[in-house]
Amino acid sequence: MTALFALATAVLWGLADFGGGLLTRRIPALTVVVVSQLVAVVVLGALVLGTGAWHETGPQLWFAVAAGLVGPAAMLAFYKALALGPMGVVSPLGSVGVVVPVGIGLALGERPGLGQFAGIAVALAGIVLAGGPELRGAPVQRQAVVLTLVAAFGFGAVMALIAEASETLTGLFLALFVQRVTNVAVGGAALWAQVRRGVPALPEGVGPRVLWSMLPALAFVGLADVAANGSYSLAAQNGPVTVAAVLSSLYPVITALAAFAVLKERLRTVQAAGAGLALAGTVLLAAG
Numbered sequence: 001m002t003a004l005f006a007l008a009t010a011v012l013w014g015l016a017d018f019g020g021g022l023l024t025r026r027i028p029a030l031t032v033v034v035v036s037q038l039v040a041v042v043v044l045g046a047l048v049l050g051t052g053a054w055h056e057t058g059p060q061l062w063f064a065v066a067a068g069l070v071g072p073a074a075m076l077a078f079y080k081a082l083a084l085g086p087m088g089v090v091s092p093l094g095s096v097g098v099v100v101p102v103g104i105g106l107a108l109g110e111r112p113g114l115g116q117f118a119g120i121a122v123a124l125a126g127i128v129l130a131g132g133p134e135l136r137g138a139p140v141q142r143q144a145v146v147l148t149l150v151a152a153f154g155f156g157a158v159m160a161l162i163a164e165a166s167e168t169l170t171g172l173f174l175a176l177f178v179q180r181v182t183n184v185a186v187g188g189a190a191l192w193a194q195v196r197r198g199v200p201a202l203p204e205g206v207g208p209r210v211l212w213s214m215l216p217a218l219a220f221v222g223l224a225d226v227a228a229n230g231s232y233s234l235a236a237q238n239g240p241v242t243v244a245a246v247l248s249s250l251y252p253v254i255t256a257l258a259a260f261a262v263l264k265e266r267l268r269t270v271q272a273a274g275a276g277l278a279l280a281g282t283v284l285l286a287a288g
Contacts, residue, residue: 002239005231006247012228014254018262019221021255023214029079030194031201033072034187035211036222037180043223044177053170053177060165064175067161067229068182072190074154081147096149098124098249100156101163105241120246123281126253129274159245162229163236172233176226246281 023032048054102120165175195201202211228248235244253274260266 002235002244003247005235005238006244007250009228009232009235009244009248010250011254012224012231013248013251015258016221016224016228017251017255018258019217019224023217023221024079026214027202027206027211030076030187030191032218032221033075034184034191035215036218036225037183037187038222039215039219040222040226041177041180041184044173044180044226047173048177051170051173053174056166056168056171056174060167060171061175061178063161063165064178065182067158067165068179069186070154070161071158071179072183072186074151074158076190077147077154078151081144081151097152097154097156097159098245100153101160101236101245102242104160105245108241110240110242119281120242121281122277123246123250126250126274126277126281129270129277156245158229159232159236159248160241163233163241163244166233167237172230175233176230179229180226 020029020032020036162175162179165179166172191201228251232244232248235248
């Protein structure tokens with residue numbers, strides 16, 4: 001079950017990143033984050049009310065609050081790094097955050113078998129290569145590297161925190177709701193401050209009517225991200241965190257494949273090799 005939930009996480013995160021990337025071509029990244037997460041708050045709020053999950057309030061929800069504080073900061077750092085580029089360096093470097101939950105799992109005493117260690121190594125190599133790293137002729141600003149590493153370790157921290165925020169399914173609904181409310185509060189404050197500085201929340205020519213037409217896509221991004229957090233938590237609770245974290249981090253492969261299928265972007269040789277290695281690592285991990 002761990003492998004199944006973790007692979008579902010990778011698919012959901014990969015598609016959410018792809019959808020978010022498309023939306024940020026039309027409206028600012030911060031607006032995408034706030035609106036998509038606001039939709040998620042409404043849906044999760046209905047789930048919390050419908051299942052009576054509010055009865056499971058407890059100190060473990062502070063992990064959800066922490067994840068909600070770290071998540072938007074990591075996401076904005078990542079988008080800023082992508083803007084500074086080059087993407088061929090930033091994208092694969094952003095996957096190194098997987099070392100956070102993997103390191104926690106090892107520190108807690110998890111000891112994967114030899115086959116699983118091999119699978120972890122192969123899958124991590126595939127994840128990095130799937131981003132199409134530019135090893136030559138790619139000038140990189142130091143700020144882009146720093147921002148990418150901040151984002152990567154932030155993403156890894158969110159994975160570790162959300163796994164600790166609940167022990168039951170209804171508790172997970174409540175934890176995800178708390179996380180998303182925190183996301184919206186932090187992102188909304190940042191958006192308000194941005195508008196106060198004279199930076200519009202929407203570009204010229206994009207009004208409320210256009211934003212409303214984009215709501216289904218924004219809802220998909222927000223809900224796919226929520227579902228990914230939930231499936232990762234279930235994966236981490238049902239098996240080794242080391243396996244769950246690595247398999248869940250295959251999402252750059254999904255994003256690259258989505259760009260190939262929808263936008264007809266050609267996969268570079270290194271990306272195709274990375275996808276193949278990631279698949280091989282997945283088989284080794286699942287078999288172990």
